[in-house]
Amino acid sequence: MPVQDFTIDAFHRGRFFLVQPGARGHRAGMDAMMLAAAVPSAFAGRLADFGAGAGAAGLAVAARCEGASVVLIERAPEMAAFARRGLALPQNAGVAARASVLEADVGLTGKARVAAGLGDASFDFVIMNPPFNAGHDRATPDELKRQAHVMDVGLFATWIRSAAAVVRPRGGLAVIARPSSLRTILDAMDGRFGGAEIVAIHPRAGETAIRVVVRAVRASRAALSICPPLILHDAGDRFSAKADAINNGNASLFGD
Amino acid sequence: MPVQDFTIDAFHRGRFFLVQPGARGHRAGMDAMMLAAAVPSAFAGRLADFGAGAGAAGLAVAARCEGASVVLIERAPEMAAFARRGLALPQNAGVAARASVLEADVGLTGKARVAAGLGDASFDFVIMNPPFNAGHDRATPDELKRQAHVMDVGLFATWIRSAAAVVRPRGGLAVIARPSSLRTILDAMDGRFGGAEIVAIHPRAGETAIRVVVRAVRASRAALSICPPLILHDAGDRFSAKADAINNGNASLFGD
Numbered sequence: 001m002p003v004q005d006f007t008i009d010a011f012h013r014g015r016f017f018l019v020q021p022g023a024r025g026h027r028a029g030m031d032a033m034m035l036a037a038a039v040p041s042a043f044a045g046r047l048a049d050f051g052a053g054a055g056a057a058g059l060a061v062a063a064r065c066e067g068a069s070v071v072l073i074e075r076a077p078e079m080a081a082f083a084r085r086g087l088a089l090p091q092n093a094g095v096a097a098r099a100s101v102l103e104a105d106v107g108l109t110g111k112a113r114v115a116a117g118l119g120d121a122s123f124d125f126v127i128m129n130p131p132f133n134a135g136h137d138r139a140t141p142d143e144l145k146r147q148a149h150v151m152d153v154g155l156f157a158t159w160i161r162s163a164a165a166v167v168r169p170r171g172g173l174a175v176i177a178r179p180s181s182l183r184t185i186l187d188a189m190d191g192r193f194g195g196a197e198i199v200a201i202h203p204r205a206g207e208t209a210i211r212v213v214v215r216a217v218r219a220s221r222a223a224l225s226i227c228p229p230l231i232l233h234d235a236g237d238r239f240s241a242k243a244d245a246i247n248n249g250n251a252s253l254f255g256d
Numbered sequence: 257m258p259v260q261d262f263t264i265d266a267f268h269r270g271r272f273f274l275v276q277p278g279a280r281g282h283r284a285g286m287d288a289m290m291l292a293a294a295v296p297s298a299f300a301g302r303l304a305d306f307g308a309g310a311g312a313a314g315l316a317v318a319a320r321c322e323g324a325s326v327v328l329i330e331r332a333p334e335m336a337a338f339a340r341r342g343l344a345l346p347q348n349a350g351v352a353a354r355a356s357v358l359e360a361d362v363g364l365t366g367k368a369r370v371a372a373g374l375g376d377a378s379f380d381f382v383i384m385n386p387p388f389n390a391g392h393d394r395a396t397p398d399e400l401k402r403q404a405h406v407m408d409v410g411l412f413a414t415w416i417r418s419a420a421a422v423v424r425p426r427g428g429l430a431v432i433a434r435p436s437s438l439r440t441i442l443d444a445m446d447g448r449f450g451g452a453e454i455v456a457i458h459p460r461a462g463e464t465a466i467r468v469v470v471r472a473v474r475a476s477r478a479a480l481s482i483c484p485p486l487i488l489h490d491a492g493d494r495f496s497a498k499a500d501a502i503n504n505g506n507a508s509l510f511g512d
Contacts, residue, residue: 179454180479183446186439198435200456200482209482223436226456226465229485 006082008089011056012249015063016095018054019085021078028056030247031176031211034201034230035129036060037246037253038174038215043068045124048166050106050159051075051131055083055099061127062095064249069098073118075105107158118166125172126163130155156181157188164192169219179212186214186224195222199253200229213253227254262338264345267312268505271319272351274310275341277334284312286503287432287467290457290486291385292316293502293509294430294471299324301380304422306362306415307331307387311339311355317383318351320505325354329374331361363414374422381428382419386411412437413444420448425475435468442470442480451478455509456485469509483510 005022011033018028036057039047044067049058052072062070074080080103087096104116106128114120156177163173173193175185179200189196193216200209209229230253232243245251261278267289274284292313295303300323305314308328318326330336336359343352360372362384370376412433419429429449431441435456445452449472456465465485486509488499501507 178479179482182480182482183439183442187443190439200485202482202484206484208484212482223434224438226435226438226458226468228458228462228464229456 012063016059017089017091019082020054031129032056033247035127035176038213040256041252047125048123050128053079055086059095062098071100071102073102073104106162121168123166126167127174128159129176156184160188167218171218174215176213179209189216194220196224198226202231204233205231268319272315273345273347275338276310287385288312289503291383291432294469296512297508303381304379306384309335311342315351318354327356327358329358362418377424379422382423383430384415385432412440416444423474427474430471432469435465445472450476452480454482458487460489461487
């Protein structure tokens with residue numbers, strides 16, 4: 001990848017910026033903003049962004065939640081490098097003071113995970129936007145099915161198991177995924193996280209959901225609940241007021 | 257229960273009637289109507305109403321779907337008697353011609369189930385509104401929790417296993433339940449039913465869902481999807497147009 005193949009993009013109306021790969025590679029967007037919005041605005045503590053990429057979701061939390069310090073955890077060296085370059089931007093000085101990059105594989109287990117910097121009960125919240133969410137968009141329907149079957153189960157189970165290890169009791173977890181992954185996510189949370197709250201994200205009123213955000217509490221035994229959905233667009237093609245507020249870091253997804 | 261302790265109630269604006277227990281015992285309402293609405297209006301074939309009570313959901317299907325013949329399956333003799341008395345009402349002649357009562361326990365398995373009249377692959381659709389849905393309403397929060405844990409898992413697993421046995425391949429299943437039962441339902445469907453479609457039912461826009469309807473297809477391997485929610489009430493306390501249409505048998509829940 002040539003050195004100049006990147007862009008610097010403003011998020012939250014200029015409250016933070018990302019250095020991202022250009023035409024090739026995954027570029028952050030709505031998914032990261034909706035995931036970040038699952039964290040309560042009053043959240044204070046240490047948050048891990050699993051599979052952070054260039055840092056979109058984690059930095060969106062840091063920008064909205066002034067008491068949050070975030071660790072952007074990314075396995076791919078080239079994406080971790082983009083995240084580091086983002087933190088080094090002068091215009092990110094505010095959020096960068098409460099952010100760091102950890103180049104590590106969140107799929108590690110046991111001592112290897114701890115040695116990689118992911119200590120037990122060392123975080124107050126974990127957010128995750130698993131990478132295949134993006135991969136699927138470019139896959140053929142057949143590939144999509146195969147990946148959904150093979151990757152979903154393994155990836156979510158592994159990542160959620162890791163989240164359970166690194167989050168303190170009563171700490172939080174938020175996951176964004178396709179609705180087709182809902183059962184896999186709930187099964188992986190079973191016995192580890194409880195009090196799951198689900199927000200379905202629909203492109204328009206009357207249309208099937210394209211994403212689901214599941215938030216849960218470590219070691220809780222509370223029942224699952226289904227929250228009001230998020231409708232992205234009004235009757236026209238404009239963003240709904242709520243989606244716009246979420247995109248710009250002015251609202252949380254669960255209203256807290 | 258004294259002989260006179262019953263009421264005759266009109267449903268679907270008088271398109272069918274139920275004989276129901278009076279003050280004591282479970283009386284049918286919105287849950288049964290929303291469950292019935294999960295069946296496509298063009299459905300034609302044999303439908304089983306598991307745990308039919310006085311027959312509300314099954315008769316609602318018979319009233320809206322002219323090609324449906326329904327079997328009201330109820331274990332409790334006193335409730336099965338109410339269902340039979342309902343079918344005998346002169347004003348039910350239209351729907352009663354396509355309805356019958358089977359006094360049987362849908363929790364039976366193997367030969368005992370078949371002997372009770374629930375033959376393998378003998379239905380095109382099963383609907384179920386498990387009885388504890390009502391019991392919960394009168395339970396204390398602690399009882400509620402205990403029941404949710406004990407009854408949910410066992411009851412749903414047993415009933416959905418029975419449904420898988422009696423429904424033909426590509427036949428349908430619809431379940432209404434509390435959102436807290438969602439994972440249990442999806443787990444019980446796994447490997448038996450696919451292409452699950454979820455409708456969350458919210459009292460008002462902006463409020464947490466009180467019910468969830470899950471519809472699925474026997475032996476399908478299609479992915480789960482989340483459909484637009486049903487909002488019961490408008491800003492005032494009036495039913496929304498959609499809820500009113502469903503309550504009165506003029507619309508289906510999934511728009512088909």
